[in-house]
Amino acid sequence: MxxxxxxxxxxxxxxxxxxxxxxxxxxxxxxxxxxxxxxxxxxxxxxxxxxxxxxxxxxxxxxxxxxxxxxxxxxxxxxxxxxxxxxxxxxxxxxxxxxxxxxxxxxxxxxxxxxxxxxxxxxxxxxxxxxxxxxxxxxxxxxxxxxxxxxxxxxxxxxxxxxxxxxxxxxxxxxxxxxxxxxVKQIEQELRIARDIQLSLLPSAAPDVAQLDIAAVTVPARQVSGDYFQYLPMPNGRLGIAVGDVSGKGIPAAILMAVITTALRDELAQNARPADLLNALNQRLLERMKATHVNSALIVGIFDPPTRHLELANGGMLQPYVRNGKEWTYVPVGGYPLGVSHRISYDSKTVTLAPGSMLLIASDGVVEAQNASGEFYSFERLEALLNSLPLEVTAQQVIDAIIAAVRDYVGDEEPADDLTIVAVRSLELG
Incomplete structure (x- = not known):
């Protein structure tokens, strides 16, 4: 056993x-x-x-x-x-x-x-x-x-x-x-295509308007985020300026950008005021945007040379800044982005660009640029920079100063968003 x-x-x-x-x-x-x-x-x-x-x-x-x-x-x-x-x-x-x-x-x-x-x-x-x-x-x-x-x-x-x-x-x-x-290769290829579409839609030069000194730039982030700007020549010497930011990334965002820029020019023929233009664009593009789950912030300004009036309507972009005199102040005009709801109605504000006055429109890539600690560049830093600039500064010099300041702030950090700035300086004639 x-x-x-x-x-x-x-x-x-x-x-x-x-x-x-x-x-x-x-x-x-x-x-x-x-x-x-x-x-x-x-x-x-x-x-x-x-x-x-x-x-x-x-x-x-x-x-x-x-x-x-x-x-x-x-x-x-x-x-x-x-x-x-x-x-x-x-x-x-x-x-x-x-x-x-x-x-x-x-x-x-x-x-x-x-x-x-x-x-x-x-x-x-x-x-x-x-x-x-x-x-x-x-x-x-x-x-x-x-x-x-x-x-x-x-x-x-x-x-x-x-x-x-x-x-x-x-x-x-x-x-x-x-x-x-x-x-990764497919994404990189898609981003290259989207970037090419985006850059092809941007104006190659500023329009020649006797009363205005105009400069603009888009500094692309590594990923396409959909910033764009357009100059819109109008009858009687008037000039429209549009700056937008499409949500989403890649080819869908770039395609929507192309659709919006085309629709802008089309609707401008029927809607000569910025608020009417945004209302028409929102109704026209709403269903398409909802179907693709994207929207677009867009600000439109129309300048009338005889009166020097600039009428602004804003759908979701940063509020623009104006300098009349020595100090920069923001224009209190805002609203929801295009494509959010059919119930949205846009209003406009009018400012006068007397000789020496300036207008600044910037995308959120400026104030939301982050440094290594994750801190934003912020509105406060942007406003302090603007108010430190000399009165005789040109439109291009304003843009150069902002870009240099933002780059110095973020250091070696990769930008997460495009940075778009349009600056307009009103000139004395004669």
């Missing part, structure tokens, strides 16, 4: 060992899964895979090699052997074992490299057992996970199966990285 008891004890010990192995395997695979879900840093994920594999499979070194035309490039490794004896890139023809894995798409285990002719011996290598697992992306073998040991015949069937599971995880990481690269 004693032998039966010993047998039961042996079975129980084996069962516990197998259960421990299963828990360790599950835990290691869970850590790899967490790494896959926490970052798109391929090198970090691959290092994590090899580190977790080491807890389950005894090896002295391991590497992940990716196929690059006729070469294999090492993109991640663990263990000092590889740093000392193996190049980071080598010809596929010279790596017979890895080449077989690439060609067949099947695992290959060499329990004794010395006696196996498929093993291309690396000078001074201590590797005596080698395991190669295919890395597949969309049914195509793109690389090899190789595992090396100084001890011949060391890889068990269980360890080979475990290594295959980790190779599958590495394949998932590669697939994720490649999909991310494709997505």
């Amino acid at each position: 004693a032998w039966l008891a010993l047998r039961r004890i042996s079975r129980e010990a084996k069962r516990r060992q197998e259960e421990t192995q299963r828990r360790q395997t599950a835990r290691a695979l869970l850590e790899v899964s967490r790494a896959l879900n926490s970052t798109l840093d391929l090198e970090h994920v691959l290092r994590s895979i090899m580190a977790e594999l080491y807890k389950l499979v005894s090896y002295d070194s391991a590497a992940i090699l990716l196929l690059d035309r006729s070469k294999l490039a090492m993109v991640a490794h663990r263990g000092s052997d590889l740093e000392e004896h193996v190049p980071t890139e080598f010809d596929l023809e010279e790596a017979q074992a890895a080449n077989q894995v690439i060609q067949t798409g099947k695992p290959l285990v060499i329990q004794d490299t010395v006696s196996d002719e498929r093993w291309a011996t690396v000078p001074n290598s201590q590797i005596r057992a080698w395991m190669g697992l295919p890395l597949r992306v969309r049914d195509r073998t793109v690389g090899v996970l190789n595992i090396n040991s100084h001890t011949p015949g060391c890889f068990s069937v269980e360890e080979i199966e475990l290594a295959e599971a980790f190779a599958d995880q590495a394949s998932v990481a590669l697939q994720n990285a490649r999909l991310h690269d494709v997505e």
Whole structure:
């Protein structure tokens, strides 16, 4: 009966060992899964895979090699052997074992490299057992996970199966990285197209109006956010100026920008006052904007040369600034952006641009520019800058001063939004 008891004890010990192995395997695979879900840093994920594999499979070194035309490039490794004896890139023809894995798409285990002719011996290598697992992306073998040991015949069937599971995880990481690269390239291409559309819509030069000195600029952020401005020549020498900011990014925002600039000129023929123009545009574009879940801030000013009156209507842009005399003050004209509701009705304000007076229209990219601490440039800083400028300053000098101040404030931070400024100075005739 004693032998039966010993047998039961042996079975129980084996069962516990197998259960421990299963828990360790599950835990290691869970850590790899967490790494896959926490970052798109391929090198970090691959290092994590090899580190977790080491807890389950005894090896002295391991590497992940990716196929690059006729070469294999090492993109991640663990263990000092590889740093000392193996190049980071080598010809596929010279790596017979890895080449077989690439060609067949099947695992290959060499329990004794010395006696196996498929093993291309690396000078001074201590590797005596080698395991190669295919890395597949969309049914195509793109690389090899190789595992090396100084001890011949060391890889068990269980360890080979475990290594295959980790190779599958590495394949998932590669697939994720490649999909991310494709997505990034598509986004970058879309942004280039959108940026080209945006820039093509901007006026190449300011209009020639005897009573006005006009300057304007759009400083693009890395991502297209939809800033635009337009000059609108009108009968009897009047001039319209429009500055807008479309919500959203990419090609949809750029297309809406093109639609709005076209509609602006079309509606201007029927609506000669800024408030009427915004009301007409809102009704015309509302359904389209709602369908695409975007809207557009837009401010329109119309200047009448004989009276020097500037009539302004504003749908969601920053309130404009005017300097009549020595101090800059904002014009209290505002409203909701186009595309929010059909119930919106816009009003207008009229200011007089006497000789020496100035008008400034800016997008929110100016006051919302952030420094490294996340602090906005702010209205207070903009107003302090404006009031520090000399009275004789030109429209272009105002713009240059604002851009320089904002750039100095944000430092090396990447701008999150476009920065658009239109400055108008009223001139003395004669």
